Amino acid sequence: MAPPRPTTTLSPRQSRVVGALLGLHAGDSLGATLEFESHAAIASRYPNGLRQIVGGGPFSWPAGHATDDTDMARGVLLAYRDVKPRDDIARLAGDNFLKWQCGEWPGRTPGSPPVDIGLATATGLERYRESGDPDRAGAGEGSAGNGSLMRCLPTGLFQPDGEKLMEESVRISRITHDDSRCTVSCAAYNAMVAELIDGRPADEAVRAGEALAARLENGDDGPVHAAMATGRRVQVADMARRGPPAEMRGQCSGYVLETLALAVAAVLDGRGLEDVLVDVVRIGKDTDTNAAVAGGLLGARDGEGAIPAAWREKLQFGDEFREIALALTTTTTTK
Template sequence: MAPRSPTATLSPRQSRVVGALLGLHAGDCLGATLEFQSHGAIASRFPNGLRQIVGGGPFSWPAGHATDDTDMARGVLLAYRDAKPGDDMARLAGDNFLRWQHGEWPGRTPGSSPVVIGLATATGLGRYRESGDPDRAGAGEGSAGNGSLMRCLPTGLFQPDREKLVEESVRISSITHDDRRCTVSCAAYNAIVAELINGTPAADAVRAGEALAARLENGHHGPVHGAMATGRRVQVAAMARHGPPPEMGGRCSGYVLETLALAVAAVLDGRGLEDVLVDVVRIGRDTDTNAAVAGGLLGARDGEDAIPRAWRETLQFGDEFREIALALTTTKQTM
């Protein structure tokens, strides 16, 4: 891996692209320490929030080590890195997911299983392995966890065609999570990402995501559009102090619409990335995925330098993500 180049050499857009990937990775690693813990348990241990990436947690992660969130986002990222004209992005991503599942992955003993894999993800990958067709996989309607939202970010960063962005977001989600709440959430999230990396203010970027959700759900009363509206109403700082309110299900424990709403609330929070991500983790339960999804938006909004240097320096795939991001923003002429 080539040494880091100084962040001052990046264009604002490059910084936001790199920031998005590292924000996802950092949020995942920060939250992994406290995964599954309640708001009250976290408040008793860390009254002001956990501000360092220290590893541990229920799966004894090394500090800065990717969980399944970052690993699977990496699978999508590598698909965009390796794609040639005419390639099926969903198939490339799906094949990378199978490599991850079967142990062909950095930091793992060859052939070993992932430390953790969600039920819908395992079901969908089993069907994909059998069919070889990303459009004939998925866990089916009713499986509406956040396992595809956590990994969808690279499509928003590296697919400049907005119609293809929607198609690829939906199809890559559908490999494991084909419930429309998941597929539309991924498309709407990536619409926000695509606006943010172009320098669009957060409120306008969220409006673009809402407009796409309304289009895909045939109106403003669909569940994804409603989740984004909830994200506009709630405040991350208040939830960090008092826990998630009833309109967020009172849990934030893995439902895709809660994670999307929380990410919207995070990117609309006027504070810096570090303070917002610390507070997202303070809310509790699915702390790694909630912080990964929010971190992707915050990094796309604020850029690489908003991520504390101490966080960046400990990330397992930090240098790789940065190198790929810069290569893709150059080769695809998206600067």
């Protein structure tokens, strides 16, 4: 059954919160088909980009199925749904990650492990399983993949206090990715998300993310702040046509700072969500995560109605995400 269509009963804020979650899920599912493929290979198969969620890819995903990106974001989302006043949100998220890893996960055959899990994520979760402490896990400095950035979105959506948003973004990242490039990227990303769902323009949202990065890096010459500056310079459409620029030496293949830069470029792109996400996938390599991270910002910017209906009806957790988003989001904000 297709998910409910956007209705006029949603406040603008509710629409943006729902749009952010579905944008992440849709970007993940769109990009999963072409994960690991080069820009040149994608250009030869889809000269104008892949515009439908069709599944497949290296892990033979059913169309619209959650990869590890959406599954782990779901782990954070369920933590915010279930949190009680004295709970540690990072511990709740970490416990959900362990359930996901060992197969105690709704939507998957009991006992079956994830089809795909990153090395830093697996290492961090093993350390978390041993310590039970989200602040004493992580894969260590030097592991700067995008595996915590891909899942951090719910904090930006559901933690209204700016200081707590920063703290929770850092601590939930630290469970698996405790390198400062990862923790600061998650905090800066969620600062942008919070501005977008409040109805502020994309440029203001990026400035908020840059300000938080500068605060956490003790100045504006840190690596996360620099990555956001790169995002301001590059153009998604140009990269879709020509491939990643030389300054992105990892070719958008999973380095957290390149994924963050690409997301900044995406949210500053004046086109609609669909065209931007199609072009993000055209760039190649870590197509599912790059599109998931960009899709979260674009959905927060443009709202639920920006997600194509043909995409929404295929999303594995589309109904669930919408239901939780509406339960956790008030209708009082009218921006």
